[in-house]
Amino acid sequence: MMMQEQIREEAGGTVLFDASRAPAVGADWFDPGYWRGRGALQTQGGGRGGVAVIDTLAGACVLRHYHRGGLIARFNRDSYLWTGAAHTRSFAEFRLLAHIASLELPAPAPLAARYRRHGLSYTADLITRRIDDARTLAQCLADHRLDADLARETGALVARFHREGIWHADLNAHNVLVTxxxxxxxxxDRGALRKPAEAWRLANLARLRRSLVKLGAPERIPDFQAAIWGPLVYGYERTMGA
Known part of the structure; x- marks a missing residue:
């Protein structure tokens, strides 16, 4: 289905949406209370992402409010410096996901994005289609389901994005979904299209490896380097060279 990008200005913010999937998206779509009142709020989680799962006319979706992380979050929970609509976190991620969808790469399809400007700052939200029956790679590790085959598939997955010049700003085991x-x-969020270069690709892989190490993979899996990381790199290199 070809995306039909539309923008709507409302008192509750500026909304960018895919009219081919949802012909009428308003600012109220970004309020979990709106979905709760309609009996369409499945779950609402905490954490930095502020994620809610909602039932929309386009199917089950994930609603995420953008929150800051790190030390700055102690002073500034969810505001970002205004540098123009196209540079808002939500609009940028929506359009990157739309590009990814056009390449038929496996990532959530974007449904709608919003920003609310407050003078020199703004807040932002994003709605994407939910991926059903999924667990994260981190959960697979915790459940002793991360093996050489899954590692090879993970490497191949990352390579498919890298071949198209797609850089993931936070490539870690929590951001790989397995169905x-x-x-x-x-x-x-903060991902980008980059010119082909070995440096950023290797740095991206190194970030994923640090994530697995931080989650205790070397302690959980005997000979982690040969049993998991070697197959992952093999799957990556084989796909990059295909």
Whole structure:
């Protein structure tokens, strides 16, 4: 289905949406209370992402409010410096996901994005289609389901994005989703299209490795380097060279 990008200005913010999937998206779509009142709020989680799962006319979706992380979050919870609509976190991620969808790469399809400007700052939200029956690579590790085959598939997944010049700003085991049918990358906040270069590709892989190490993979899996990381790199290199 060809995306039909539309923008709507409302008192509750500026909304960018895919009219081919949802012909009428308003600012109220970004309020979990709106979905709760309609009996369409499945779950609402905490954490930095402020994620809610909602039932929309376009199907089950994930609603995420952008929150800051790190030390700055102690003083500034969710505001970002205004530098123009196209540079807002939500609009940028929406359009990157739309590009990814046009390449038929496995990532959540974007449904709608919003920003609310407050003078020199703004807040932002994003709605994407939910990926069903999924668990993260981190959960697979914790459940002792990360093996050489899954590692190879993970490497191949990352390579497919890298071949198209897609850089993931936070490539870690929590942002790889595993379903019975396929693997997906999620959370492309601050992601970007980059010119082919070995340096950023290797840095991206190194970030993923640090994530697995931080989650205790070397302690959980005997000979982690040969049993998991070697197959992952093999799957990556084989796909990059295909």
């Amino acid at each position: 019975p049918q396929a693997l997906y990358l999620i959370d492309f």
